Amino acid sequence: MMLDADIRLTQGAFTLDAQFRAPSGITALFGPSGGGKSSILAALTGLKPSRGLVRLGGRDISTIVPHRRGLGLVFQDARLFPHFSVRGNIAYAWKRAPRHLAPSLEDIARYFDLMALLDRPVGNLSGGEKSRVALARALASAPDFLLLDEPFAALDRTRRGAFLRILADMHQTYGVSMLVVTHDIEEASAIASHLVALADGRVVVHGDFAQATRQPEFRTLLAPRDIGTAIPASMLRSAHAPFEQFLWLRADHVLLAAERPHAISARNVLEGKVVSVTVEGLSRLVELETSSGPILSRLTLEAAEELGLVPGKKAWALVKAHTL
Amino acid sequence: MTGAELEILVTSLSVAARAILWSLPFAIAVAFMLSRPRLRGKLVLDGLTHLPVILPPVLVGFLLLLILGRHGVLGRPLGLHLAFTLSGAAMATAVMIFPLFVRSIRLAFEATDARLFEAAAMLRASLMDRFLTIVLPLAWPGILAGAVMAFAAAMGEFGAVITFAGSIPGQTQTLPLAIYAVLQQPGGEVEAMRLAALSFAVAIAGLAGAQLLQRWATRRLLQ
Numbered sequence: 001m002m003l004d005a006d007i008r009l010t011q012g013a014f015t016l017d018a019q020f021r022a023p024s025g026i027t028a029l030f031g032p033s034g035g036g037k038s039s040i041l042a043a044l045t046g047l048k049p050s051r052g053l054v055r056l057g058g059r060d061i062s063t064i065v066p067h068r069r070g071l072g073l074v075f076q077d078a079r080l081f082p083h084f085s086v087r088g089n090i091a092y093a094w095k096r097a098p099r100h101l102a103p104s105l106e107d108i109a110r111y112f113d114l115m116a117l118l119d120r121p122v123g124n125l126s127g128g129e130k131s132r133v134a135l136a137r138a139l140a141s142a143p144d145f146l147l148l149d150e151p152f153a154a155l156d157r158t159r160r161g162a163f164l165r166i167l168a169d170m171h172q173t174y175g176v177s178m179l180v181v182t183h184d185i186e187e188a189s190a191i192a193s194h195l196v197a198l199a200d201g202r203v204v205v206h207g208d209f210a211q212a213t214r215q216p217e218f219r220t221l222l223a224p225r226d227i228g229t230a231i232p233a234s235m236l237r238s239a240h241a242p243f244e245q246f247l248w249l250r251a252d253h254v255l256l257a258a259e260r261p262h263a264i265s266a267r268n269v270l271e272g273k274v275v276s277v278t279v280e281g282l283s284r285l286v287e288l289e290t291s292s293g294p295i296l297s298r299l300t301l302e303a304a305e306e307l308g309l310v311p312g313k314k315a316w317a318l319v320k321a322h323t324l
Numbered sequence: 325m326t327g328a329e330l331e332i333l334v335t336s337l338s339v340a341a342r343a344i345l346w347s348l349p350f351a352i353a354v355a356f357m358l359s360r361p362r363l364r365g366k367l368v369l370d371g372l373t374h375l376p377v378i379l380p381p382v383l384v385g386f387l388l389l390l391i392l393g394r395h396g397v398l399g400r401p402l403g404l405h406l407a408f409t410l411s412g413a414a415m416a417t418a419v420m421i422f423p424l425f426v427r428s429i430r431l432a433f434e435a436t437d438a439r440l441f442e443a444a445a446m447l448r449a450s451l452m453d454r455f456l457t458i459v460l461p462l463a464w465p466g467i468l469a470g471a472v473m474a475f476a477a478a479m480g481e482f483g484a485v486i487t488f489a490g491s492i493p494g495q496t497q498t499l500p501l502a503i504y505a506v507l508q509q510p511g512g513e514v515e516a517m518r519l520a521a522l523s524f525a526v527a528i529a530g531l532a533g534a535q536l537l538q539r540w541a542t543r544r545l546l547q
Binding site for chain 2: 045047065066067068071072073075077079081082083092093096097098137138141
């Protein structure tokens with residue numbers, strides 16, 4: 001199911017004017033805080049009045065009341081109903097769903113590893129458990145398109161990784177298309193196949209994830225330490241089915257060698273050709289074209305001069321496996 | 325307690341209970357509308373709701389006579405026999421306690437987390453569905469406490485009741501009306517004091533009851 005948006009919304013001094021398309025699959029809605037990401041979700045769902053058009057699978061839903069739009073929304077703060085148990089929360093959505101994505105409510109609970117918690121009140125669940133219940137509840141309502149507002153915000157790093165895998169797997173298992181709001185580029189690359197990048201209420205770039213992240217306009221949205229490139233990868237060893245994803249390779253994590261390196265510990269060595277060398281104060285940002293796509297490396301001025309890196313020159317990129 | 329005093333107490337309780345039951349659904353509906361942030365005509369509705377507070381109670385009783393009396397605007401075509409009956413006393417009381425009742429229920433609604441209301445909308449629940457399954461269950465301890473407070477206020481209603489329903493012993497004579505009646509008689513002070521003590525006891529019991537009920541209901545809700 002495809003989601004097309006052309007949204008205009010004014011809130012005090014802030015103006016949102018965003019046009020984008022989120023195709024089937026997982027799209028990351030990326031941007032710095034205050035860029036209007038949550039306002040987009042509020043406008044898409046109709047929770048905040050806005051002007052413009054929202055089309056879901058070609059159908060104009062912009063004038064439909066929020067509960068009939070067919071959009072699901074997982075909030076940053078799980079928003080579980082305190083007067084229901086875990087089962088009650090999931091059942092609330094299950095009973096109102098026009099169709100069922102799983103054969104039973106218990107199947108959904110099992111999928112999210114919630115069987116042991118079903119009869120627990122939601123008040124004393126941990127952050128990770130709350131997030132899983134919120135996700136299970138959203139899935140139980142069988143949305144045509146699922147929106148997620150920074151769903152990882154309340155989770156620690158380990159739980160975050162597990163949650164990302166659940167999301168990616170959920171898309172494969174249940175075929176639910178998603179728009180995931182995040183300001184973390186690593187999270188975005190771990191799940192998304194498409195990207196909508198937003199800044200100051202406007203869409204800066206949107207489209208295929210790898211291509212969109214290569215645009216110079218996109219780089220302006222990143223903190224210097226986040227600058228890097230998305231390289232396609234396949235997650236093979238995982239509790240869930242193998243799936244394709246991107247890995248965000250930070251320029252600071254890539255070493256360059258002017259000759260083919262040997263007898264070194266780095267597990268990933270990619271041969272490539274220098275495309276450009278950009279001056280960044282006392283650093284140099286070198287772009288290398290490799291068989292896995294472009295790779296960026298940030299070097300000191302001295303290192304860049306010593307290696308004699310100029311466009312057209314051959315070089316080898318070295319990446320420590322642990323930085324991925 | 326004498327038989328007459330018991331009769332007065334029973335009349336009072338009966339009038340207050342009916343007033344609460346009759347006004348409850350309307351108070352809930354109006355309070356919910358007023359608790360919505362984007363309601364059109366909210367100021368007008370709010371103003372109308374508060375009319376009984378602004379108008380003199382005797383005037384409210386008189387207006388009720390004009391509207392619901394046997395020869396009233398609605399009373400005649402509908403064939404109502406409310407004036408000078410127990411139901412009439414309850415009706416006048418219901419109108420007088422309505423603003424207070426709406427206010428406490430509205431506070432209870434406004435105290436429920438609006439974000440949960442949005443969450444329910446995103447799970448395909450309609451406005452009425454959200455009201456019945458999210459707002460009402462979460463607000464009911466507050467509604468219950470509001471009802472007890474309104475009940476206590478109903479026990480003390482005077483001006484509108486005496487105008488619309490009179491002060492007929494055994495039918496419409498509630499505690500405050502009885503106190504007034506005995507004070508009109510020479511040497512009625514002792515009896516007035518006894519009735520006042522009874523009134524006081526009922527009011528205190530009401531307040532304590534409201535507190536206990538709210539605590540119990542909140543605990544039960546979040547168990």
